[in-house]
Amino acid sequence: MSVLKCRDCGTLYPEAMITSCSECYGPVDTCIEDIDRSVKSKIESRYPSMWRYLEFLPVNNTRAVNLNDGWTPLLRSNKLGKIGIKDLYLKFEGTNPTQSYEDRSVSISINKAIEFNSTAIGCASTHYIADSVAAHAARTGLKSYIFVPDNTPIEIIYPLLSYGAQVLKVYKQEGDIDCQCHGNDPATCTLVTRMAEKPELSLPIVDLDLRTYFNSGYKTLSYEIAEQLGWRSPDNIVIPEGSGSLTYNMYSGFKELYESGLIEDLPRFFIVQSSGCAPIVDALIHRKEIPTPLRNPVTLCENLRVGDPADGLYALRAIKHGGYGIAIEDKEGIEYAELIAKKEGISPDYSGGLAVAGLVRLCEDGKISPTESTVVVLPASGIKNRDYYRSDPDLKVPRISSNIADLQLYLETERTKLARTPIFEKPGEASVPPAFLRT
Amino acid sequence: MLRSIKQSNESDHIRWFREKRVMTIREVAVRFFGVISSETGHKEIKICTDAKNIRELVVEICDKYNSLKKKLLSSEPSALNKHVRCYVNGMDIRLIREYETRLMDGDKILFLVSFQGG
Numbered sequence: 001m002s003v004l005k006c007r008d009c010g011t012l013y014p015e016a017m018i019t020s021c022s023e024c025y026g027p028v029d030t031c032i033e034d035i036d037r038s039v040k041s042k043i044e045s046r047y048p049s050m051w052r053y054l055e056f057l058p059v060n061n062t063r064a065v066n067l068n069d070g071w072t073p074l075l076r077s078n079k080l081g082k083i084g085i086k087d088l089y090l091k092f093e094g095t096n097p098t099q100s101y102e103d104r105s106v107s108i109s110i111n112k113a114i115e116f117n118s119t120a121i122g123c124a125s126t127h128y129i130a131d132s133v134a135a136h137a138a139r140t141g142l143k144s145y146i147f148v149p150d151n152t153p154i155e156i157i158y159p160l161l162s163y164g165a166q167v168l169k170v171y172k173q174e175g176d177i178d179c180q181c182h183g184n185d186p187a188t189c190t191l192v193t194r195m196a197e198k199p200e201l202s203l204p205i206v207d208l209d210l211r212t213y214f215n216s217g218y219k220t221l222s223y224e225i226a227e228q229l230g231w232r233s234p235d236n237i238v239i240p241e242g243s244g245s246l247t248y249n250m251y252s253g254f255k256e257l258y259e260s261g262l263i264e265d266l267p268r269f270f271i272v273q274s275s276g277c278a279p280i281v282d283a284l285i286h287r288k289e290i291p292t293p294l295r296n297p298v299t300l301c302e303n304l305r306v307g308d309p310a311d312g313l314y315a316l317r318a319i320k321h322g323g324y325g326i327a328i329e330d331k332e333g334i335e336y337a338e339l340i341a342k343k344e345g346i347s348p349d350y351s352g353g354l355a356v357a358g359l360v361r362l363c364e365d366g367k368i369s370p371t372e373s374t375v376v377v378l379p380a381s382g383i384k385n386r387d388y389y390r391s392d393p394d395l396k397v398p399r400i401s402s403n404i405a406d407l408q409l410y411l412e413t414e415r416t417k418l419a420r421t422p423i424f425e426k427p428g429e430a431s432v433p434p435a436f437l438r439t
Numbered sequence: 440m441l442r443s444i445k446q447s448n449e450s451d452h453i454r455w456f457r458e459k460r461v462m463t464i465r466e467v468a469v470r471f472f473g474v475i476s477s478e479t480g481h482k483e484i485k486i487c488t489d490a491k492n493i494r495e496l497v498v499e500i501c502d503k504y505n506s507l508k509k510k511l512l513s514s515e516p517s518a519l520n521k522h523v524r525c526y527v528n529g530m531d532i533r534l535i536r537e538y539e540t541r542l543m544d545g546d547k548i549l550f551l552v553s554f555q556g557g
Contacts, residue, residue: 179531293533
């Protein structure tokens with residue numbers, strides 16, 4: 001693996017830290033050398049992590065940063081299947097080292113940073129990427145610099161500090177670019193943009209300077225799904241989407257497997273966006289080639305809050321092969337995230353709930369047939385939604401005294417309630433607990 | 440004034456336009472970022488222009504840097520390459536009036552290749 005290729009015009013480049021084609025300014029991707037079906041047995045003999053797909057990954061040595069990223073469970077849904085979908089699987093990314101799918105991409109980026117002799121790594125993020133960069137950098141001994149907006153609360157900063165990351169708050173000043181990508185914070189966006197022109201700083205940004213390699217991490221989700229299904233592709237994949245990168249790169253991953261003869265079909269891609277931030281779905285509905293940026297997008301799903309989805313046009317191309325897109329209210333996503341936790345025993349973040357809510361709607365609209373096999377990507381663990389729980393004014397925890405009669409009364413009431421509750425309850429249909437339990 | 444010029448001879452007509460052009464000339468700072476600056480050879484230039492909006496400015500820049508023309512413009516007339524973002528005083532033109540965004544004296548224009556991802 002030593003060649004990079006422009007996604008648009010196909011110009012080839014030697015391996016380097018480049019992200020844009022100098023001929024057409026299109027994005028540059030890594031491309032794999034000829035791989036045939038014989039690679040299957042090699043892959044299957046390796047340790048279960050995303051590094052088992054070594055032939056598909058843009059790494060030159062085996063000095064991989066290893067936190068056992070990837071090889072997350074693909075769980076057949078038992079109770080959500082009662083929504084009416086026969087063959088439903090949940091790809092739960094919450095078992096990654098920092099509980100999100102970003103571990104895959106960050107792991108590859110940091111590995112490449114080491115190959116390029118970097119001694120430090122940076123990122124502009126307050127959520128999934130930040131946690132992952134701090135953890136992976138700590139594992140490798142690289143110094144990590146996390147640039148966050150000036151108003152970032154200490155609850156978000158503390159976990160980063162615990163990994164030994166250097167967190168820098170970036171304050172606004174006149175002349176900042178009013179950028180709607182990367183967390184929509186003009187100051188941090190402007191800083192990392194300016195950093196791109198200063199290679200002498202030797203501080204590559206994982207999802208900008210190393211973007212080309214970063215994307216390969218998303219492809220490992222496709223490799224895993226195919227292998228976990230017995231080297232076949234599902235009929236449909238449902239993805240909660242923000243920037244469009246996950247959809248496009250998962251599509252590329254399946255395409256690589258298809259071209260290598262490892263799978264016989266390609267899946268259809270369906271994206272779900274929050275209705276408060278749905279520029280890709282909007283472009284799909286209005287038949288636009290490129291999504292129009294959205295100013296000040298609003299959604300509780302932090303990983304989906306991207307007003308200017310840079311890979312939006314490529315996600316649209318992936319969807320056009322029989323897929324579709326839909327926008328769902330955050331409230332519905334939250335309800336479904338809680339439902340998945342209650343019924344399946346895995347707690348996804350709200351974007352995962354949004355994806356399942358989108359799947360239900362897509363089935364109701366006839367876009368997905370309930371008889372087809374469908375995989376829903378749940379990008380992270382519900383633990384990432386800690387901010388919302390803290391601010392929920394309706395969150396009530398029942399109180400009891402040490403008197404055993406109190407506990408008995410509580411348990412009796414609960415058991416009576418459980419006996420009346422059907423196994424599957426759609427969100428919003430849950431019975432209201434007795435008043436004394438809500439105080 | 441216009442009426443009188445229409446009635447006057449050709450040299451007066453041209454002079455009127457010249458005077459008008461002088462009055463509407465603006466000085467703007469144009470910053471080329473990253474891979475774009477390698478085409479222009481400059482990271483920042485100051486241009487005295489009579490371009491009224493971004494569309495006219497882009498055409499003027501492409502006339503000045505011929506090698507940039509093929510890359511900065513898309514196949515659509517006077518439209519930017521889909522990977523190029525243009526900001527006027529920090530604001531993305533797609534969130535203002537796109538190519539019709541008016542230019543004012545002292546404006547700061549930035550051209551950069553979009554970030555892939557987020």
